[in-house]
Amino acid sequence: MRRTVKEFRxxxxxxxxALRGLIRRxxxxxxxxxxxxxxAGIVGAYDEQEAFDADMFAGVGIAYRPPAGADVExxxxxxxxxxxxxxxxxxxxxxxxxxxxxxxxxxxxxxxAIIRIRPDGTVTVTDxxxxxxxPLARLADLVALRAAITAWVPAGTLAxxxxxxxxxxxxxxxxxxxxxxxx
Numbered sequence: 289m290r291r292t293v294k295e296f297r298x299x300x301x302x303x304x305x306a307l308r309g310l311i312r313r314x315x316x317x318x319x320x321x322x323x324x325x326x327x328a329g330i331v332g333a334y335d336e337q338e339a340f341d342a343d344m345f346a347g348v349g350i351a352y353r354p355p356a357g358a359d360v361e362x363x364x365x366x367x368x369x370x371x372x373x374x375x376x377x378x379x380x381x382x383x384x385x386x387x388x389x390x391x392x393x394x395x396x397x398x399x400x401a402i403i404r405i406r407p408d409g410t411v412t413v414t415d416x417x418x419x420x421x422x423p424l425a426r427l428a429d430l431v432a433l434r435a436a437i438t439a440w441v442p443a444g445t446l447a448x449x450x451x452x453x454x455x456x457x458x459x460x461x462x463x464x465x466x467x468x469x470x471x
Contacts, residue, residue, distance in 0.1 A: 316360035316379065319353050325376060327362050342374035354381055355399050 314329035317339055324341035342364050346352055354360045358381045367373040386395055392407040402414045404421075412421040425433075438456050 310366045312364050312366075314362050314364050316354065316362050316376075319360075325362070327364055327374070327376065340374060342376045344376045344379075346379075352379065354379070358399075359383060 312329060314327040316325055317328045318326040324343050326339055327342050328337060328339040330337060342362070344352075360379055360381050362376045363378040364374050365377050367375055384397060384399060386397065386402060389395060390407060394405040396403045397416075400416055402412075402416060404410075404412045404414070406412070414421040434456070438453055
C-alpha cells in the first residue's frame with residue numbers, strides 16, 4: 289500500500305517523512321518564460337495546501353512551457369534536503385500524451401503537433417487538429433516536377449513558351465531547407 293506524507297507524519301516517523309518530502313509530485317500553478325514556476329501540493333498532518341516557486345531544470349537545449357490552463361504535473365526535488373532550493377526535474381501534461389505509442393517509438397509533442405520517430409526510422413509530423421501527417425516532397429519529387437514544368441508548352445505563341453521555359457530554367461530551384469533534412 290502506498291503511504292502519503294501525511295500518513296508518515298501521523299505515524300511519528302519523522303526521518304522517513306523528511307526523506308519522502310524531498311522528492312514530491314506536485315501541480316504546476318503558474319509558469320513564466322524565464323522565471324521560476326509556481327508549484328502547489330498538500331503537506332502536513334492537516335492537509336495544508338502549500339505553494340512555492342521552483343526552478344525548471346529541463347536539460348540543456350530543451351525548454352517547455354505548457355499552455356495556460358493545462359493540467360500539468362511536476363516532480364520537484366529539494367536540493368540538499370533544503371526546502372529553500374526546490375527544482376523541477378520532470379513535468380508532464382497527461383492529456384497531451386499520445387495513447388498509441390508503439391514499442392521503440394519516440395514522440396515530441398505539444399498541444400498543436402506531434403513529431404514521431406517510428407521504429408523503422410520514419411519521421412512524421414502530425415497536426416493535432418487535422419489529425420493527419422502530410423508527406424513532404426523528396427528531392428526526386430521536386431526534380432520530376434521541374435522536368436514536367438519545363439517540358440510543358442503553354443497555349444499561346446511559341447515565343448511565350450520559350451520565354452516561360454527560359455525563366456523556369458534560370459530560376460534558382462531550392463532543393464530543401466537549411467533546417468529540415470530528409471531523403
